[in-house]
Amino acid sequence: MKPEKSKELSRAAYQRACRVIPGGVNSPARAFRAVSGEPIFVQRGQGAYIWDIDGNRYIDYVGSWGPLILGHGHPKVIAAIEEAARQGTSFGAPTERETELAELICRAVPGVEMVRLVNSGTEAAMSAIRLARGFTRRDKIIKFAGCYHGHVDSLLVQAGSSATTLGMPNSPGIPQGCTADTLCLHYNDVPALEEAFAHYGSTIAAVILEPVVGNMGVVLPTKEFLQAVRELTSRHGALLIYDEVMTGFRLGWSGAQEYLSKLGIQPKQGPDLIVLGKIIGGGLPVGAYGGRAEIMKHIAPDGPVFQAGTLSGNPIAVASGLATLTELEKYPPYDRLEKLTQRLAQGLAELCRAAGLACQVQHAASMWTLFFNEEPVSDYRTALRSDTKRFARFFWGMLERGIYLPCSQFEAAFVSVAHDEAMIEATLSAAREALEEIAKD
Ligand SMILES: *Cc1c(COP(=O)(O)O)cnc(C)c1O
Numbered sequence: 001m002k003p004e005k006s007k008e009l010s011r012a013a014y015q016r017a018c019r020v021i022p023g024g025v026n027s028p029a030r031a032f033r034a035v036s037g038e039p040i041f042v043q044r045g046q047g048a049y050i051w052d053i054d055g056n057r058y059i060d061y062v063g064s065w066g067p068l069i070l071g072h073g074h075p076k077v078i079a080a081i082e083e084a085a086r087q088g089t090s091f092g093a094p095t096e097r098e099t100e101l102a103e104l105i106c107r108a109v110p111g112v113e114m115v116r117l118v119n120s121g122t123e124a125a126m127s128a129i130r131l132a133r134g135f136t137r138r139d140k141i142i143k144f145a146g147c148y149h150g151h152v153d154s155l156l157v158q159a160g161s162s163a164t165t166l167g168m169p170n171s172p173g174i175p176q177g178c179t180a181d182t183l184c185l186h187y188n189d190v191p192a193l194e195e196a197f198a199h200y201g202s203t204i205a206a207v208i209l210e211p212v213v214g215n216m217g218v219v220l221p222t223k224e225f226l227q228a229v230r231e232l233t234s235r236h237g238a239l240l241i242y243d244e245v246m247t248g249f250r251l252g253w254s255g256a257q258e259y260l261s262k263l264g265i266q267p268k269q270g271p272d273l274i275v276l277g278k279i280i281g282g283g284l285p286v287g288a289y290g291g292r293a294e295i296m297k298h299i300a301p302d303g304p305v306f307q308a309g310t311l312s313g314n315p316i317a318v319a320s321g322l323a324t325l326t327e328l329e330k331y332p333p334y335d336r337l338e339k340l341t342q343r344l345a346q347g348l349a350e351l352c353r354a355a356g357l358a359c360q361v362q363h364a365a366s367m368w369t370l371f372f373n374e375e376p377v378s379d380y381r382t383a384l385r386s387d388t389k390r391f392a393r394f395f396w397g398m399l400e401r402g403i404y405l406p407c408s409q410f411e412a413a414f415v416s417v418a419h420d421e422a423m424i425e426a427t428l429s430a431a432r433e434a435l436e437e438i439a440k441d
Helices: 008-020 075-087 096-108 121-136 161-165 190-203 223-236 256-262 315-330 334-355 380-384 388-400 421-440
Strands: 042-046 049-052 057-060 114-118 140-144 182-185 204-209 239-243 273-276 287-291 360-364 367-371
Touching: 057 421, 075 315, 096 114, 096 287, 096 315, 114 121, 121 140, 121 204, 121 239, 121 273, 121 287, 140 190, 182 190, 190 204, 190 223, 204 223, 223 239, 334 360, 334 367, 334 421, 388 421
Parallel strands: 140 182, 140 204, 204 239, 239 273
Antiparallel strands: 042 049, 049 057, 114 287, 273 287, 360 367
16 A cells, blocks of 8 residues: 555645634535545646645546536636636626627527526525526425535525535524425425425425435436426426536536436426536636526516626636636537546446445446445435445545545535546556455454
8 A cells, every 4th residue: 555645734734724714614515524534735736636735646536526527727718717817807897708608508508598697506596596486476495305506595404415414404594584485305206296286386486406416426316206396396387497506517518408318307398497507617606597588587687586796707707617618519528528437437336346345336427426325325315324434434545545536425526528547447446445445344
């Protein structure tokens, strides 16, 4: 085994950060608490690699938690950012690139005729919920346990990933009134959905879901579930919102609808609203929500539903997103990414089997999760039966061998355009050692 990596500088940086930033991090998932340790501090990234401030190199499967489908420092993205920055950082006035990005999203994503740009996925989900409520003049929303839609008050109920592993599914500071109109059901549970609509049908504004879940680890929907969600919302006059902050431009150029159609499980009629983020900013802060013009025209200043932002449509962020999406349109990487991910997933599953460790490697396009779990994960309940202690050991075993994975059992990992076959094989070699070490005791 390799000598232990030095983490001295990261340790010092973390202690310094902890004095002035809660937990030393600006977003809790980064803190490595779910794997009982301290985070590494990143110096730089290039392609599929990141380097920490102690000089250690890692193959990165986090990719900033999803945005970096082109890898770190893609030359075209960097050039676009530089060019935009030279022209001015912010105007608070419309710029043509915003329209270009909106046109591109409308062209790519079925059912999106208009979009509003914001600064994060959280903001986009929050605004889409407000729009759905304003449009339907109803208050109740349905979400699913283990789906994350940002840290929006009304949506922070059993919200997966970092909220799960921190053990605070309901955060203090959220008045009960804020979640009183949120019904939280289990993913893939059709009878529960039917019952909710039977009881509350005429008061439900929207159902929001991750069409392929990433935020309890990768979980796929069943055909029956997607069908039921679409039929029930249509029948009861509620809107269906696909939160594609993670899956948009990740599962395919057209996002989850394209991917699920290929699997034969996407209903003919798509969602009414779509929430985007992550990849559409190419590593800079951009979120968006969009849908049919008839609905989107309820947003101010066309309509009465208020939503605004000083830095929304920021020229540098939009340039970064445009460069990223343009590259994806010109050189679609999706088939290659899926093959690489399949090879990785299959390899990991075989290695676990060989080591005698129960596991489910679940993947969709270039998203994957290795669950240390006896049974397939189909919802939050089954996800929670995973062996998180074993996951923590695996995480550290991999980090020590130069592989940077999401620091929680309940997250998706990502393969980027910058990953190649050799890196996948190197990852599998590292996994073999890490898993054998775990199996020994
Ligand atoms: C990341 C994510 C969000 C939140 O986006 P932020 O930019 O972190 O606010 C919302 N929904 C889903 C599905 C996400 O994966």
